[in-house]
Amino acid sequence: MEGLYFYWLAWIAWIWVTFIMGKNHPNRLKWAICLLAVIIASPYKVDFLFFKFHLSAFPIAIFIFMETKRKKTGSFLYLFLTSFIIMLAYTSFLMFELFDPVWVLFDRKLMLGAAGFYLAILLHKGGQDRMLALVTGFLQGDILYSAVLWRFNFPYEVASMTFLDILFISSGMLIAWSAVESLISIMSKTTLSEAEGEEQKTS
Numbered sequence: 001m002e003g004l005y006f007y008w009l010a011w012i013a014w015i016w017v018t019f020i021m022g023k024n025h026p027n028r029l030k031w032a033i034c035l036l037a038v039i040i041a042s043p044y045k046v047d048f049l050f051f052k053f054h055l056s057a058f059p060i061a062i063f064i065f066m067e068t069k070r071k072k073t074g075s076f077l078y079l080f081l082t083s084f085i086i087m088l089a090y091t092s093f094l095m096f097e098l099f100d101p102v103w104v105l106f107d108r109k110l111m112l113g114a115a116g117f118y119l120a121i122l123l124h125k126g127g128q129d130r131m132l133a134l135v136t137g138f139l140q141g142d143i144l145y146s147a148v149l150w151r152f153n154f155p156y157e158v159a160s161m162t163f164l165d166i167l168f169i170s171s172g173m174l175i176a177w178s179a180v181e182s183l184i185s186i187m188s189k190t191t192l193s194e195a196e197g198e199e200q201k202t203s
Helices: 004-020 028-041 057-068 073-099 108-123 127-151 161-202
Strands: 045-048 051-054
Touching (some): 004 028, 004 161, 028 057, 051 127, 051 161, 057 127, 073 108, 108 127, 108 161, 127 161
Antiparallel strands (some): 045 051
8 A cells, every 4th residue: 555654654753743752842843744734735636847746745845945944055065965866866766667677676665765764874974964865855856757757758746655655764764773873872971971980989
């Protein structure tokens, strides 16, 4: 069933942000509204220019605009470069799958989600920058793939349920990785503090 991963992960994320995340978190309201807008808009479609979009593309694009407008020139250019790399990787994967599907050994959603996750980890250090580059690159890649297929009169819907499955699988991997990094950092600081305390006692 298309959209199964998306609905599960999106509702889990929305419940977490709305009811569990600290109320003083600066991004809590923005993330909750964006997630809910994507969930509500996902089944609906609209023709825009030469393409057919699922409406979920528009709250995602608004989220990207809101996050990038605060970036300084240097960080914005680097984000543009990294999202461009992810876009090319996403589109290339889909093109290879279209012309030679034999090499897709298991679930394409997991393969493409893992590829986006790996690139985001490789190209950025901060969790928010990783997520922003991933979302931007995937959405641009889906639009580019649709444009390529349009040239050959093949119908393709931008930001479809399959796209949302891939995006939220990859985003879930990023969130899990960030949680592991935070846990390791806390454990390292605790161990270091205990070691310093032992040194002070012995000295």
